[in-house]
Amino acid sequence: MNAPLKITKIGNSAGVILPKELLAHLNAAVGxxxxxxxxxxxxxxxxxxxxxxxxxxxxxxxxxxxxxxxKELAK
Structure with missing residues (x-):
């Protein structure tokens, strides 16, 4: 997967929104x-x-x- 991700302002920070296909590939979910x-x-x-x-x-x-x-092993 090669998709551009847009950086979004979130309060005083910044973040990117991960597409559901990327989350599935990472085996991760929201939260x-x-x-x-x-x-x-x-x-x-x-x-x-x-x-x-x-x-x-x-x-x-x-x-x-x-x-x-x-410490001895690190010598």
């Missing part, structure tokens, strides 16, 4: 969150992972408990 990643070619949109916050909390817990081991 859900999208993940945005900056790449060398532009930006990449994807449906946000529902358990991302839980995964990050687990990673932070491991990093806090294994701080010395991770």
């Amino acid at each position: 859900e969150s999208l993940s945005v990643v900056v790449t060398p070619r532009g930006i990449e949109l994807s449906a946000a992972e529902t358990d991302f916050d839980a995964q990050m909390a687990a990673a932070r817990d491991v990093m806090a408990r294994r701080k010395r081991a991770l």
